[in-house]
Amino acid sequence: MSKLLRKPNNQEIAQGVTLIHDVTSENSSLEYVGFKIIDLAPGATYTEELGKQECCIVAVTGRVNVSDREVTYENIGTRETVFEKQPTDSVYVSNDRVFEVEAVSGARVALCYSPSEKQLPTRLISASENGVEQRGTGNNKRMVHNILPDSDPSANSLLVVEVFTESGNWSSYPPHKHDQDNLPEESFLEETYYHEMNPSQGFVFQRVYTDDRSLDETMTVENGNVVIVPVGYHPVGVPEGYTSYYLNVMAGPKRIWKFHNDPDHEWILKR
Numbered sequence: 001m002s003k004l005l006r007k008p009n010n011q012e013i014a015q016g017v018t019l020i021h022d023v024t025s026e027n028s029s030l031e032y033v034g035f036k037i038i039d040l041a042p043g044a045t046y047t048e049e050l051g052k053q054e055c056c057i058v059a060v061t062g063r064v065n066v067s068d069r070e071v072t073y074e075n076i077g078t079r080e081t082v083f084e085k086q087p088t089d090s091v092y093v094s095n096d097r098v099f100e101v102e103a104v105s106g107a108r109v110a111l112c113y114s115p116s117e118k119q120l121p122t123r124l125i126s127a128s129e130n131g132v133e134q135r136g137t138g139n140n141k142r143m144v145h146n147i148l149p150d151s152d153p154s155a156n157s158l159l160v161v162e163v164f165t166e167s168g169n170w171s172s173y174p175p176h177k178h179d180q181d182n183l184p185e186e187s188f189l190e191e192t193y194y195h196e197m198n199p200s201q202g203f204v205f206q207r208v209y210t211d212d213r214s215l216d217e218t219m220t221v222e223n224g225n226v227v228i229v230p231v232g233y234h235p236v237g238v239p240e241g242y243t244s245y246y247l248n249v250m251a252g253p254k255r256i257w258k259f260h261n262d263p264d265h266e267w268i269l270k271r
Protein backbone atom coordinates (compact mmCIF):
# COMPACT_ATOMS: atom_id res chain seq x y z
CA MET A 1 0.00 0.00 0.00
CA SER A 2 1.30 3.49 -0.83
CA LYS A 3 2.92 5.39 2.03
CA LEU A 4 0.74 8.32 0.95
CA LEU A 5 -2.49 6.41 1.72
CA ARG A 6 -3.84 6.12 5.28
CA LYS A 7 -6.76 3.87 6.22
CA PRO A 8 -8.98 4.63 9.23
CA ASN A 9 -7.54 3.41 12.55
CA ASN A 10 -10.25 3.21 15.21
CA GLN A 11 -8.30 3.76 18.43
CA GLU A 12 -10.31 4.66 21.57
CA ILE A 13 -8.14 7.27 23.31
CA ALA A 14 -10.60 8.31 26.01
CA GLN A 15 -14.13 7.39 27.00
CA GLY A 16 -16.29 8.10 23.97
CA VAL A 17 -13.34 9.50 21.97
CA THR A 18 -12.06 7.48 19.01
CA LEU A 19 -9.00 8.57 17.04
CA ILE A 20 -9.58 7.70 13.37
CA HIS A 21 -6.59 9.45 11.79
CA ASP A 22 -3.50 11.15 13.18
CA VAL A 23 -1.07 12.50 10.58
CA THR A 24 1.98 14.14 12.17
CA SER A 25 5.52 15.16 11.21
CA GLU A 26 6.67 12.17 13.25
CA ASN A 27 4.73 9.58 11.26
CA SER A 28 4.77 11.23 7.82
CA SER A 29 7.10 13.21 5.56
CA LEU A 30 5.07 16.36 6.25
CA GLU A 31 6.71 19.26 8.08
CA TYR A 32 3.92 21.83 8.07
CA VAL A 33 0.54 20.06 7.99
CA GLY A 34 -0.91 17.95 10.80
CA PHE A 35 -4.32 16.30 10.69
CA LYS A 36 -6.61 14.32 13.00
CA ILE A 37 -10.07 12.87 12.63
CA ILE A 38 -11.82 12.06 15.91
CA ASP A 39 -15.23 10.57 16.55
CA LEU A 40 -17.02 11.71 19.71
CA ALA A 41 -19.92 9.95 21.39
CA PRO A 42 -22.63 12.25 22.79
CA GLY A 43 -21.28 14.00 25.91
CA ALA A 44 -17.67 12.92 25.28
CA THR A 45 -14.96 15.57 25.48
CA TYR A 46 -11.58 15.83 23.70
CA THR A 47 -9.04 18.24 25.15
CA GLU A 48 -5.73 19.31 23.59
CA GLU A 49 -3.02 21.80 24.51
CA LEU A 50 -1.46 23.48 21.49
CA GLY A 51 2.21 24.40 21.41
CA LYS A 52 3.50 26.37 18.44
CA GLN A 53 0.67 25.15 16.24
CA GLU A 54 -2.67 26.61 15.23
CA CYS A 55 -5.72 24.43 14.71
CA CYS A 56 -8.91 24.69 12.71
CA ILE A 57 -11.57 22.50 14.37
CA VAL A 58 -14.09 21.47 11.69
CA ALA A 59 -17.46 20.01 12.71
CA VAL A 60 -17.45 17.49 9.88
CA THR A 61 -20.72 15.92 11.06
CA GLY A 62 -22.85 16.25 14.17
CA ARG A 63 -22.87 19.08 16.74
CA VAL A 64 -20.23 20.05 19.29
CA ASN A 65 -19.36 22.73 21.82
CA VAL A 66 -15.85 24.17 21.35
CA SER A 67 -14.04 26.13 24.06
CA ASP A 68 -10.57 27.63 24.44
CA ARG A 69 -11.36 28.03 28.16
CA GLU A 70 -12.04 31.72 27.62
CA VAL A 71 -14.78 31.61 25.00
CA THR A 72 -17.19 28.76 24.21
CA TYR A 73 -18.99 28.24 20.93
CA GLU A 74 -22.02 26.07 21.58
CA ASN A 75 -23.86 23.65 19.35
CA ILE A 76 -21.77 24.24 16.25
CA GLY A 77 -22.12 22.01 13.21
CA THR A 78 -24.79 21.93 10.51
CA ARG A 79 -25.05 18.46 9.10
CA GLU A 80 -25.48 14.77 9.91
CA THR A 81 -23.61 13.73 6.79
CA VAL A 82 -21.24 15.72 4.59
CA PHE A 83 -23.43 14.75 1.63
CA GLU A 84 -26.06 17.22 2.73
CA LYS A 85 -23.55 19.40 0.86
CA GLN A 86 -24.01 22.43 3.03
CA PRO A 87 -21.16 24.30 4.65
CA THR A 88 -20.42 23.56 8.29
CA ASP A 89 -19.08 25.50 11.24
CA SER A 90 -15.43 25.55 12.31
CA VAL A 91 -13.39 27.18 15.07
CA TYR A 92 -9.87 28.58 14.71
CA VAL A 93 -7.65 28.24 17.80
CA SER A 94 -4.13 29.69 17.77
CA ASN A 95 -0.82 28.57 19.21
CA ASP A 96 -0.21 28.20 22.98
CA ARG A 97 -3.87 27.69 23.76
CA VAL A 98 -5.91 24.79 25.10
CA PHE A 99 -9.12 23.72 23.39
CA GLU A 100 -11.94 21.37 24.36
CA VAL A 101 -14.43 19.78 22.02
CA GLU A 102 -17.55 18.37 23.70
CA ALA A 103 -20.00 16.36 21.63
CA VAL A 104 -23.63 17.52 21.80
CA SER A 105 -24.58 14.72 19.43
CA GLY A 106 -22.46 11.94 18.02
CA ALA A 107 -19.88 13.87 16.00
CA ARG A 108 -16.96 13.50 13.64
CA VAL A 109 -14.44 16.34 14.02
CA ALA A 110 -11.42 17.23 11.90
CA LEU A 111 -8.45 18.87 13.62
CA CYS A 112 -6.32 20.69 11.06
CA TYR A 113 -2.89 21.87 12.25
CA SER A 114 -0.02 24.02 11.00
CA PRO A 115 2.86 25.99 12.51
CA SER A 116 2.03 29.22 14.38
CA GLU A 117 4.16 31.55 16.49
CA LYS A 118 2.08 34.73 16.72
CA GLN A 119 -1.06 34.00 18.77
CA LEU A 120 -4.18 35.20 16.99
CA PRO A 121 -7.75 35.47 18.38
CA THR A 122 -9.89 32.36 18.66
CA ARG A 123 -12.61 32.67 16.04
CA LEU A 124 -15.83 30.95 15.03
CA ILE A 125 -15.85 30.42 11.25
CA SER A 126 -19.57 30.00 10.76
CA ALA A 127 -21.00 27.99 7.90
CA SER A 128 -22.47 31.16 6.41
CA GLU A 129 -18.96 32.63 6.10
CA ASN A 130 -17.72 29.78 3.91
CA GLY A 131 -17.17 31.04 0.35
CA VAL A 132 -19.01 28.57 -1.93
CA GLU A 133 -17.55 28.14 -5.43
CA GLN A 134 -18.82 26.17 -8.42
CA ARG A 135 -15.52 25.39 -10.14
CA GLY A 136 -14.84 23.79 -13.55
CA THR A 137 -16.83 22.85 -16.66
CA GLY A 138 -17.76 19.69 -18.56
CA ASN A 139 -16.76 16.60 -16.56
CA ASN A 140 -14.49 18.70 -14.44
CA LYS A 141 -17.13 20.32 -12.25
CA ARG A 142 -16.87 20.48 -8.47
CA MET A 143 -18.23 22.53 -5.62
CA VAL A 144 -15.78 24.11 -3.18
CA HIS A 145 -16.47 25.38 0.36
CA ASN A 146 -13.65 27.73 1.33
CA ILE A 147 -13.47 27.29 5.13
CA LEU A 148 -10.14 29.07 5.78
CA PRO A 149 -8.82 30.44 2.47
CA ASP A 150 -5.69 32.56 2.09
CA SER A 151 -7.94 35.61 1.75
CA ASP A 152 -9.02 35.17 5.39
CA PRO A 153 -6.36 36.69 7.70
CA SER A 154 -7.50 34.70 10.76
CA ALA A 155 -4.62 32.21 10.60
CA ASN A 156 -0.83 32.34 10.34
CA SER A 157 -0.13 29.41 8.02
CA LEU A 158 -3.26 27.22 7.78
CA LEU A 159 -5.57 26.79 4.77
CA VAL A 160 -8.70 24.60 4.94
CA VAL A 161 -11.17 23.82 2.15
CA GLU A 162 -13.70 21.08 1.35
CA VAL A 163 -14.64 19.87 -2.11
CA PHE A 164 -17.59 17.91 -3.54
CA THR A 165 -17.16 16.16 -6.90
CA GLU A 166 -20.12 14.49 -8.58
CA SER A 167 -20.40 11.20 -10.44
CA GLY A 168 -18.09 10.89 -13.43
CA ASN A 169 -16.26 14.14 -12.76
CA TRP A 170 -12.69 15.03 -11.90
CA SER A 171 -11.36 17.52 -9.37
CA SER A 172 -7.94 18.90 -8.55
CA TYR A 173 -7.88 18.66 -12.35
CA PRO A 174 -6.29 19.59 -14.70
CA PRO A 175 -3.55 18.34 -12.40
CA HIS A 176 -1.93 21.11 -10.40
CA LYS A 177 0.86 21.29 -7.84
CA HIS A 178 2.08 23.77 -5.23
CA ASP A 179 5.42 22.32 -4.17
CA GLN A 180 7.84 25.14 -4.98
CA ASP A 181 8.50 28.15 -2.74
CA ASN A 182 8.80 30.32 -5.82
CA LEU A 183 6.32 33.18 -5.65
CA PRO A 184 4.82 34.78 -7.62
CA GLU A 185 4.94 31.69 -9.89
CA GLU A 186 4.11 29.04 -7.29
CA SER A 187 3.83 28.57 -3.54
CA PHE A 188 4.95 25.58 -1.48
CA LEU A 189 2.03 24.03 0.39
CA GLU A 190 1.92 20.52 1.75
CA GLU A 191 -1.57 19.01 1.65
CA THR A 192 -3.76 16.30 3.14
CA TYR A 193 -6.99 14.91 1.70
CA TYR A 194 -9.60 13.36 3.97
CA HIS A 195 -11.97 11.46 1.65
CA GLU A 196 -15.58 10.30 1.96
CA MET A 197 -17.77 8.74 -0.75
CA ASN A 198 -21.50 8.41 -1.26
CA PRO A 199 -22.64 5.65 -1.38
CA SER A 200 -19.98 4.65 1.14
CA GLN A 201 -18.80 1.53 -0.69
CA GLY A 202 -17.46 3.78 -3.45
CA PHE A 203 -13.91 4.62 -4.34
CA VAL A 204 -12.02 7.32 -6.25
CA PHE A 205 -8.66 7.23 -7.97
CA GLN A 206 -6.08 9.75 -6.88
CA ARG A 207 -2.70 10.12 -8.51
CA VAL A 208 0.17 11.95 -6.81
CA TYR A 209 3.09 12.52 -9.17
CA THR A 210 5.99 14.83 -9.95
CA ASP A 211 7.26 16.18 -13.25
CA ASP A 212 10.24 13.83 -13.16
CA ARG A 213 8.05 10.91 -12.03
CA SER A 214 10.38 10.33 -9.11
CA LEU A 215 7.07 10.18 -7.26
CA ASP A 216 4.18 8.62 -9.16
CA GLU A 217 1.54 6.86 -7.07
CA THR A 218 -1.99 6.10 -8.23
CA MET A 219 -4.19 5.05 -5.35
CA THR A 220 -7.61 3.52 -4.98
CA VAL A 221 -9.05 5.69 -2.24
CA GLU A 222 -12.01 4.47 -0.19
CA ASN A 223 -14.40 6.03 2.28
CA GLY A 224 -12.62 7.53 5.28
CA ASN A 225 -9.12 7.30 3.79
CA VAL A 226 -6.53 10.05 3.99
CA VAL A 227 -4.08 10.85 1.20
CA ILE A 228 -0.90 12.74 2.01
CA VAL A 229 0.48 15.09 -0.68
CA PRO A 230 3.99 16.17 0.28
CA VAL A 231 4.80 17.30 -3.27
CA GLY A 232 3.44 16.85 -6.78
CA TYR A 233 0.31 16.98 -8.86
CA HIS A 234 -2.72 15.38 -7.19
CA PRO A 235 -5.80 14.86 -9.42
CA VAL A 236 -8.90 12.94 -8.29
CA GLY A 237 -11.23 10.95 -10.58
CA VAL A 238 -14.73 9.95 -9.45
CA PRO A 239 -16.41 6.88 -10.99
CA GLU A 240 -19.95 6.98 -12.37
CA GLY A 241 -22.59 6.71 -9.69
CA TYR A 242 -20.66 8.09 -6.76
CA THR A 243 -20.19 11.50 -5.14
CA SER A 244 -16.78 12.35 -3.70
CA TYR A 245 -16.10 14.55 -0.69
CA TYR A 246 -12.74 15.58 0.56
CA LEU A 247 -11.45 17.99 3.19
CA ASN A 248 -8.10 19.60 2.36
CA VAL A 249 -5.57 20.99 4.80
CA MET A 250 -2.67 22.97 3.33
CA ALA A 251 0.28 24.77 4.89
CA GLY A 252 3.81 25.83 3.99
CA PRO A 253 6.35 28.63 4.45
CA LYS A 254 3.95 31.26 3.05
CA ARG A 255 0.16 31.29 3.43
CA ILE A 256 -0.60 31.75 -0.25
CA TRP A 257 -2.33 29.23 -2.52
CA LYS A 258 -0.57 29.71 -5.88
CA PHE A 259 -0.62 26.50 -7.86
CA HIS A 260 1.01 25.48 -11.14
CA ASN A 261 -0.91 23.39 -13.67
CA ASP A 262 0.74 20.42 -15.36
CA PRO A 263 1.62 21.90 -18.79
CA ASP A 264 0.78 18.58 -20.46
CA HIS A 265 -2.86 18.97 -19.42
CA GLU A 266 -3.41 22.72 -19.12
CA TRP A 267 -4.95 22.73 -22.62
CA ILE A 268 -8.06 21.30 -20.93
CA LEU A 269 -8.77 24.79 -19.60
CA LYS A 270 -8.45 26.42 -23.00
CA ARG A 271 -11.11 24.51 -24.89
Ligand SMILES: O=C[C@H](O)[C@@H](O)[C@H](O)CC(=O)O
Binds near residue numbers: 163171172234248259
Ligand atom coordinates in the same frame (compact mmCIF):
# COMPACT_ATOMS: atom_id res chain seq x y z
O1 LIG B 1 -4.80 22.62 -3.97
C1 LIG B 1 -5.95 22.47 -3.52
C2 LIG B 1 -6.58 21.13 -3.57
O2 LIG B 1 -5.89 20.34 -4.49
C3 LIG B 1 -8.07 21.11 -3.86
O3 LIG B 1 -8.74 21.95 -2.94
C4 LIG B 1 -8.40 21.52 -5.30
O4 LIG B 1 -8.04 22.86 -5.54
C5 LIG B 1 -9.87 21.32 -5.54
C6 LIG B 1 -10.24 21.64 -6.97
O5 LIG B 1 -9.95 22.77 -7.44
O6 LIG B 1 -10.76 20.75 -7.66
